[in-house]
Amino acid sequence: MRKAVTLQQVADAAGVSLNTASRAIRADRYVSESARARVQEAADRLHYRPNVLARRMRGDPARLLGIFVNAIGWGVVHELVDHISDEARRLDFDLVVFSAENFHDRRRVGTSDLLCGLCDGLLMLLPNQDDGFLEVLERDRSNCVLVGFAAREIGLPVVVVDNRAAGRMAAEHLLALGHRRIAFIQGSRATGQSSERERGYAAALAAAGIAPDPALIGAGHFDPGSTAAATLALLALARPPTAIFCANDGMALTVMEVLRGRGVRVPDDVSVIGFDDIALASYTQPGLTTLRQPSREIAVSAVHTLLRMIDSGQFESTRRTYPPELVVRQSTGPARAR
Amino acid sequence: MRKAVTLQQVADAAGVSLNTASRAIRADRYVSESARARVQEAADRLHYRPNVLARRMRGDPARLLGIFVNAIGWGVVHELVDHISDEARRLDFDLVVFSAENFHDRRRVGTSDLLCGLCDGLLMLLPNQDDGFLEVLERDRSNCVLVGFAAREIGLPVVVVDNRAAGRMAAEHLLALGHRRIAFIQGSRATGQSSERERGYAAALAAAGIAPDPALIGAGHFDPGSTAAATLALLALARPPTAIFCANDGMALTVMEVLRGRGVRVPDDVSVIGFDDIALASYTQPGLTTLRQPSREIAVSAVHTLLRMIDSGQFESTRRTYPPELVVRQSTGPARAR
DNA sequence: CTGAAAGCGCTAACAC
């Protein structure tokens, strides 16, 4: 690996001082044309590229945002990253993604710090409420915006879909189709979003005069294994549900797979509704009814909030909520009389 | 945004010199127990966290790898990122992802440099052959491995699936099913992989005594719009193809959509075969026959090559090729007599 | 216009 060319080398080659070289490179005024030309020539010849690390260590802005992601590709996360990226680029900021299962992992702390120091601001996507790094960011009043976080009050700006309303809408859609035994499959508790969705679901049921039934609540943890197990448990009930609401689309797909394997038809025997409206949702057979997050608005809002903090130097800790949208496809239908 | 605590502040608070504080923090020997304890206490109290940027600027290793990605989520890219991430973490390296449409974009050069300087090594996923940054990496003999690059000889290590063999396998599968008029829909020329797949396809046809027909080659550019147009053009031919081989799965899905819209049945009327075996491929109706890349092996190999270069300081520029695997699903079937 | 010097935060080498 060839060693990088430094400005000093360029200066030497051009026969000027380090400082003059610096001015020439940055197209600063106060440089004679002849000096500028000689430096430029030397820089080109030596393939000089400024050391951005050094600049950054002086505190110069990097025009760079960092995104922390728990698992990229996890459905809606990918979409958010895309939209954030678009908006950031539009505003002439670059983007670096740091993906980690758990940011508070000891070995990962260094990288977190590194990225913090490197970037002008940070976006945390679906952060885990147990992540110790959140407290650090909160304490430092960092330039940081949380996206998709609903676990607790926190001294950092948050942008999030109205999970509670969305849960209510999902349940109301099923109630309107005549369903009375509606199951809910929870995701993990990481971001608190699943719990909020569950609260909305429970509220809608209560409003319809339906008593909560703990047997109809399954624990899916957002992963296929436990989701399949939860589905089978629901099917094994004396009075199984006629509809299943899943805290995200991935689990809904798993549920549909399990049902198909058991010869249960969707939506004829059981209706299934998901959450997020990932790309796959429109490709499955039958198409998945789900709640779409306005991920574009959420992403744009998060970027703007962050840039406002960066530009103004003022810390804010607002909370912006965006309305979801029901997308009806073929996986939900009228409740069959039993 | 609170200012970061520096080691100097910790040292002052603990009543020792900067250097002793440094030793204590790094658990260096040659520190008295009492000093160590006082420094530790001060550091905790002030919430000191070392500035990784500063360490890095001295040349200390970061145990950090960088991935450059053209568009994350683009099918196989996501899978590669996942596997690379797993392997890197297993070897106690962290990972930073930099996503850019074109790395040679003027405004992006700074970020590229930054990441280069930051990371111990770099992985370029499906780099664009026109990317000027490749020449820089090549010239500097950088710690950098290219994944999924088949455009040209290059003075950097490359790990890639055997695209030519894969193209041949796809065509041979269709030939074995009795197809004679087999179309190919090209992707973009960015990485050179599509061209290699096409060469394999052409070779298989030639071996079967079939003369190449330019009308059967469509330009899909890996995007839905042009792929749909190419498909319609194929359908409009006097003698349309009975099978279509697409340079990736995404385009194959688009082709299937278009065919469905036109009332053309898959595989009864036309067989379709893709490339990559993305997750969606097994969810479509009918399931998509495709060629799977051994993305896990490719990822692991890339990481190992990179770490070898980092550890040894020795530059290498080997080229490792991995065999593809034919995955037969329902989108390909016997050619219908016409 | 140009050059010398200070400093960003940290650690290795060198004294005491």
Next chain:
DNA sequence: GTGTTAGCGCTTTCAG
């Protein structure tokens, strides 16, 4: 054991 010094590559005072 501990403190002092130099230096990573760059830009910003501050003098000439």
